[in-house]
Amino acid sequence: MWRIITWAWRTGVITAAPRALEGPAPAGTKGRPALDPERCIGDGACERACPTGAIALGPVAPPEHAAGLARRPFRLDYGACIFCGRCAEACGPAALRMTEDYALSTRRREDLVLRATVPAVAGGGADARPAPRAAEETK
Numbered sequence: 779m780w781r782i783i784t785w786a787w788r789t790g791v792i793t794a795a796p797r798a799l800e801g802p803a804p805a806g807t808k809g810r811p812a813l814d815p816e817r818c819i820g821d822g823a824c825e826r827a828c829p830t831g832a833i834a835l836g837p838v839a840p841p842e843h844a845a846g847l848a849r850r851p852f853r854l855d856y857g858a859c860i861f862c863g864r865c866a867e868a869c870g871p872a873a874l875r876m877t878e879d880y881a882l883s884t885r886r887r888e889d890l891v892l893r894a895t896v897p898a899v900a901g902g903g904a905d906a907r908p909a910p911r912a913a914e915e916t917k
C-alpha cells in the first residue's frame with residue numbers, strides 16, 4: 779500500500795483528456811438530441827418513439843391567459859438516452875434534432891436531465907387531454 783502511495787506522490791497526475799474530446803466530433807457522429815421548445819407541438823411522438831423511455835411529457839396545463847396556448851412539461855433524460863435518433867425522426871416539426879455533442883460527463887446526475895415547457899396540441903401524447911383556451915374553461 780505504501781509503495782502505491784509513494785508512487786502516486788512521485789508521478790502526480792498522469793491522466794489527460796481523451797484525444798476524441800479535444801477536437802470536433804468525427805463526421806457522422808450522433809450526439810445528444812437537442813430540443814427547440816418553440817417548434818415543439820407537444821404531441822408526444824418523440825416519447826412514443828423513444829426505445830429507452832428517456833423522454834417524458836407531462837399532463838397538459840391550461841393556458842395562463844385567454845390568448846395563450848396550453849402547455850405541458852417536457853423531460854429528456856440524457857442519462858437514459860442512447861443517441862439512436864428515433865425521437866428526431868419522429869418529430870414532425872423538427873423540434874428535436876440530433877447534434878454531434880456526445881461529451882456529457884458531469885458530476886451531478888440531475889445535470890443530465892433537460893427540462894422544458896412546450897406548447898401542447900389537443901389530443902397529443904398518451905396522457906394528453908384536450909387543450910382548452912382559458913376563455914373556454916370558464917364556461
Ligand code: SF4
Binds near residue numbers: 831854858860865
Ligand atoms: S435519441 Fe433515442 S434514446 Fe435518446 S431520447 Fe431520442 S429516441 Fe430516446
